Amino acid sequence: MQLVLEKRAERSNTIALVSPLIAIGLTLVTMSILFAILGKNPVSALAAYFIAPLTDSYSLQEIAVKATPLVMIAIGLSLCYLANAWNIGAEGQFLIGAVAGSWLAVKTQGTGAGPWVLPVMLLLGAAAGALYALIPALCKVKFGASEILTSLMLVYVADLFLDYLVRGPWRDPAGFNFPTTAEFDPVATVPILIEGGRLHLGAIIALVVVAAGAVLLGKTIKGFEIRVVGAAPRAARFGGFNSNQLVLLTFAISGALAGMAGIIEVAGPVGHLQPGISPGYGFTAIIVAFLGRLNPVGILIAGLFLALTFIGGEQAQIAMKIPLDVTKVFQGILLFYVLACDSLILYRFRLIFASRQVA
Amino acid sequence: MELIEAIILAVLAASTPLLLAATGELVTERAGVLNLGVEGMMIVGAACGFGGAWLTGSIIIGALCGIVAGTLLSLVFALMTLGLAVNQVATGLALTILGIGLSGLIGAGFVGERITPAPHLHLPVLTDIPLVGRILFGEDAFVYLSLALVVAVWLFLYRTRAGLVLRAVGDNHVSAHALGYPVLKIRMFAVMFGGACAGLAGAYLPLAYTPFFIPGMTAGRGWIALALVVFASWRPGRLVVGAYLFGAVTILQLHAQGWGVGIPSQFMSALPYLATVIVLVLISRARTGGSTAPAALGTVFVPDR
Numbered sequence: 001m002q003l004v005l006e007k008r009a010e011r012s013n014t015i016a017l018v019s020p021l022i023a024i025g026l027t028l029v030t031m032s033i034l035f036a037i038l039g040k041n042p043v044s045a046l047a048a049y050f051i052a053p054l055t056d057s058y059s060l061q062e063i064a065v066k067a068t069p070l071v072m073i074a075i076g077l078s079l080c081y082l083a084n085a086w087n088i089g090a091e092g093q094f095l096i097g098a099v100a101g102s103w104l105a106v107k108t109q110g111t112g113a114g115p116w117v118l119p120v121m122l123l124l125g126a127a128a129g130a131l132y133a134l135i136p137a138l139c140k141v142k143f144g145a146s147e148i149l150t151s152l153m154l155v156y157v158a159d160l161f162l163d164y165l166v167r168g169p170w171r172d173p174a175g176f177n178f179p180t181t182a183e184f185d186p187v188a189t190v191p192i193l194i195e196g197g198r199l200h201l202g203a204i205i206a207l208v209v210v211a212a213g214a215v216l217l218g219k220t221i222k223g224f225e226i227r228v229v230g231a232a233p234r235a236a237r238f239g240g241f242n243s244n245q246l247v248l249l250t251f252a253i254s255g256a257l258a259g260m261a262g263i264i265e266v267a268g269p270v271g272h273l274q275p276g277i278s279p280g281y282g283f284t285a286i287i288v289a290f291l292g293r294l295n296p297v298g299i300l301i302a303g304l305f306l307a308l309t310f311i312g313g314e315q316a317q318i319a320m321k322i323p324l325d326v327t328k329v330f331q332g333i334l335l336f337y338v339l340a341c342d343s344l345i346l347y348r349f350r351l352i353f354a355s356r357q358v359a
Numbered sequence: 360m361e362l363i364e365a366i367i368l369a370v371l372a373a374s375t376p377l378l379l380a381a382t383g384e385l386v387t388e389r390a391g392v393l394n395l396g397v398e399g400m401m402i403v404g405a406a407c408g409f410g411g412a413w414l415t416g417s418i419i420i421g422a423l424c425g426i427v428a429g430t431l432l433s434l435v436f437a438l439m440t441l442g443l444a445v446n447q448v449a450t451g452l453a454l455t456i457l458g459i460g461l462s463g464l465i466g467a468g469f470v471g472e473r474i475t476p477a478p479h480l481h482l483p484v485l486t487d488i489p490l491v492g493r494i495l496f497g498e499d500a501f502v503y504l505s506l507a508l509v510v511a512v513w514l515f516l517y518r519t520r521a522g523l524v525l526r527a528v529g530d531n532h533v534s535a536h537a538l539g540y541p542v543l544k545i546r547m548f549a550v551m552f553g554g555a556c557a558g559l560a561g562a563y564l565p566l567a568y569t570p571f572f573i574p575g576m577t578a579g580r581g582w583i584a585l586a587l588v589v590f591a592s593w594r595p596g597r598l599v600v601g602a603y604l605f606g607a608v609t610i611l612q613l614h615a616q617g618w619g620v621g622i623p624s625q626f627m628s629a630l631p632y633l634a635t636v637i638v639l640v641l642i643s644r645a646r647t648g649g650s651t652a653p654a655a656l657g658t659v660f661v662p663d664r
Contacts, residue, residue, distance in 0.1 A: 005444060005661055086448055139636070145643040148395065148448065149586045149635065156579050156632040164625035286452055325463030325574075332457025336439065339450055343443040347661065 002352045008345075015345045020291055020302070023337035030333050031326075040320055048319050049312035049330075059315070061199045063307045065269050068202040069094065069261035069278075071303035073285035075213040076254025078294040082217075084230040085247045089136060089151030090258040091282025092158035093129040097259020098266040099162050100128030102273040105188035106170050106181055117187045121263055129259015130252045132158065137251035141244040147251075155282070163275050170273065180274035190268035202264040206303075209257060213296035226250060258282060279310065280328075287335045293342070306331065366610060367494050371502055372568055374606025376401070376560040376577075378505045380584035381591070381598050382512055383556020388588055389516060390549030391529035391655035395451025396436055398581025399458020400429040400554050401561030406466035408562025409572040413469050418477045421566050422501075422559060429558015430551050432458060437550040441543045444659040455581070463574045470572060477501065477567040499567045501559075506599070508556070513595040525549060529653035532660040542660055557581065579632065586635045590642050592651040601638075608634050 031049075032042035053059040073090045080087040101121035108117050136151035163179070172182040193199045217223040229236040229243045236243060261281070266273050288306050292299030313327030380397050387394050407428035412421025436454050439445045477499040480486065485496040516522040525545055528535045532542045560580070565572045583605060591597035612627040 005442065007661060088452060135636075139640050139643075143640045143644040145636075145639040146586075146589060149582060149589070150639055152582050153579070153586070153632040153635045157629045160625040160629045164623050167625075168623060283452075283456060287456070290449060323464055323467055325460045325467065328460025329457060329464060330460075332453055332460050335453035335456060336435070336450070339445045339453060340439060340443050343445050347444055 004350055004352055005347050006350055008348050011345050012348075015341070016293070019341035019345060020293065020298070020338060023291070023334065023341045024305075026337045026341075027330065027334045030337075031330055034326070034329065035322070038322065038326075040322060045316060045320055045322060048316040048322075050308060052315050052319070053308055053311040058198070059311055061194070061197050062311050063304060064203050065198050065200065066307035066310050067303040068206045069265050069281045070285050070288050070306055071206045071300055072209050072261040072264075073254070073258045073282060074288035074292065074299045074303060075209050075296055076250075076257035077285055077289040078213070078292070078296070078299060079216075079226055079250040080254050081289060082230045082294050083226045083243075083246050083250045084233070085137070085140075085250050086148045087133060087136070087151050087251055087254050088148055088286060089133070089153075089155050089282070090254065090285055091278060091280065092151070092155035093133050093255040093258035094262035094265075094278055094282050095155075095158040095162050096132040097125035097129035097262035098273060098277055099158075099165060100259065101125035101263030102170070102181060102184075102266055105184045105267065106273075108188065109182060109185060113185075113187060115187050117185070118190065118267065121188060121267060122260055125263030126256040126260040129262065130256035132259070133251045133255020134248065137248045141247055147247075159275075162273070166273055166275060172272075178274075181272045183272050184267055188267060189271065190264055198269065200264075200268040202261075202268050205260070205264065207300075210296045210300045213299075217296065222249070284331060287331050287338075290335060290342075291338050364490060364493060366614065368498075369610045370603065370606045371494070371498060372606075373609045374602045375502050375505045376563045376568065376580055377584050377587060377605055378509065378598060378602035379501070379560035379563060380557045380581060381587040381602060382505070382508050382595065383553035383560070384584055385588050385591065385593060385595060385598060386512060386516075386525070387549045387553035388656055389529045389593060389653055390525050390546045391532055391653050391658065391660075392440065392546050392550055393447045393451065393657040394433065394436055394454070394550060394553055395448055395585065396432065396454025396458065397553075397557045397584050398577060398579065399455035400432045400557035401458075401581040401584075402462040402575070402577045403432055403458045403465070404429045404558030404561025405564050405576055406462040406572060407558070409474070409565035410465060410469060412474050412566055413472055416474075418566050421474075422562050425558040425562025425566075426555045427558070429554040429556070429561065431554075433550050433554020433557070436554070437547045440659065441546055441550070444661050447657050447659070459575070466572050466574055470574065473571050474566070476570040501563050501567055509595050509599055516595065526653070529655055532655045532658075536660070536662055542662065546660075557584075560584070583631065583635055586639055589652075590638055592642070593653060605631060605634065
């Protein structure tokens with residue numbers, strides 16, 4: 001008797017729909033076991049993670065705030081992954097976008113500049129993120145260098161560059177030597193949507209990005225080309241699609257979105273540039289993209305769900321002294337289960353009872 | 360002279376984890392599997408290796424803990440990519456994300472603790488030869504082990520039948536399958552070897568390089584090891600050159616920071632990462648005539664029944 005994997009005649013649409021749910025279910029079971037090993041009551045730990053944050057308006061707003069960068073970055077990444085271009089350096093593009101936008105905020109500080117500052121900051125962030133993402137894309141297209149490795153290496157470079165700026169030239173003279181710029185002026189700050197709350201304009205921008213992503217993929221020729229190049233490279237070649245150009249395009253779009261997410265984060269919830277502005281948004285967004293099945297609406301839902309794990313993780317740490325690293329373990333396990341369950345869309349298991357014929 | 364000797368010793372120490380991890384990954388990739396989770400397996404290896412050594416006081420047990428941890432994680436990867444035919448790139452990323460979280464969880468108990476680092480070889484007379492004595496005969500056991508491993512892998516790949524089969528599986532899994540070789544089983548062993556090496560490489564950091572554990576202490580070394588395999592054109596001999604070159608860049612930038620060269624320290628710290636990008640570009644560019652990568656690298660294989 002033997003358990004073998006075999007290709008389905010057709011992709012299973014039922015499994016395609018329920019697989020993220022199965023993955024989340026399996027993750028919750030695994031996490032319960034992990035909580036039990038850590039000596040915590042699994043039921044109350046899961047409640048602290050997934051239910052407590054949904055019960056008060058502060059946490060609900062905070063989930064939307066955390067989901068904003070995740071969704072923006074993941075939409076861009078999904079375009080890359082659909083086109084079979086592996087941008088895993090979104091974290092670096094996020095940081096460079098934050099740096100580029102902050103440059104204007106630092107330069108115009110206290111000069112009484114008008115309300116043009118914020119829009120220009122956002123554009124600068126997007127442009128810098130796109131340019132930064134084009135480095136690995138060009139290295140791939142021109143020289144054939146693995147975009148996976150180069151885009152990741154540039155994350156470390158961006159991190160160190162930001163660190164240099166806030167410890168060196170851009171450090172707030174009145175900041176008691178902390179590595180941070182001064183608080184941005186109000187004209188350089190993303191407006192809050194609800195008086196006294198934390199929800200900011202970035203959430204609306206993220207929704208616009210989701211809509212734009214859906215239109216691009218569903219209604220335009222470019223979106224069609226992106227999907228074909230990834231799913232059927234040979235067909236794409238026969239169709240005359242330029243796959244190099246699509247690598248550059250998807251990297252540029254995802255870099256721009258990550259960069260804009262970076263400057264929105266800095267000019268919004270954080271309010272100044274400092275090291276550690278991202279708890280790994282660029283990497284978590286990879287999980288969001290896959291959990292959302294590289295589909296814009298799916299990504300929106302997945303982004304909210306992973307934002308919930310960030311907030312839940314913080315609350316579980318405060319309430320039950322559960323280490324913050326559990327959140328990362330959770331996210332990693334979730335990605336494993338999502339990928340494993342997705343495999344069952346194209347393949348199925350079959351038990352073979354007869355003795356196997358040697359090939 | 361003292362300084363040059365000290366620098367060379369430091370370069371060898373900094374290169375060893377890169378060489379260990381890259382050697383393992385090279386075997387994995389020669390079998391046609393791209394495991395991007397090296398960083399994750401390394402960081403868990405570091406946490407488990409330190410934990411083992413700290414609890415038992417034995418460097419050897421620590422190293423074994425690292426190896427076991429790396430192997431177990433690689434088995435998860437094998438189950439996903441070989442058993443379930445999942446995309447190898449995505450699974451590797453998942454492994455790294457999971458590894459970083461796990462290592463933080465495992466290592467939380469002994470952050471701030473110290474151990475006695477792995478002893479260095481000391482042979483009477485030989486080690487005391489000026490200049491070359493300590494470099495040739497005064498290293499810790501891992502340095503010699505890493506070099507022996509490269510030789511062993513070279514012998515295995517090019518001088519044994521099993522090595523030939525492994526390379527065949529990596530170059531054309533359909534033909535290898537048709538000839539009756541168990542493609543998935545061979546790949547599983549290759550992935551496990553890669554995991555064991557990555558775990559050992561991670562364990563080297565707290566056991567010999569710095570005698571304590573800090574979260575995230577691998578700092579991208581797993582990714583650099585992946586780049587080294589490309590740099591080496593999937594050949595074990597060239598790995599040694601690449602690993603020592605990168606070790607040298609790492610150590611020289613550290614020394615340059617110490618000498619107070621007028622360049623901000625962050626720019627110097629970024630050098631190894633920038634060097635990786637530049638090297639990848641140069642190597643990939645030089646290879647326009649045809650790729651030397653295993654032909655089936657990164658592709659899933661589901662046998663026909």
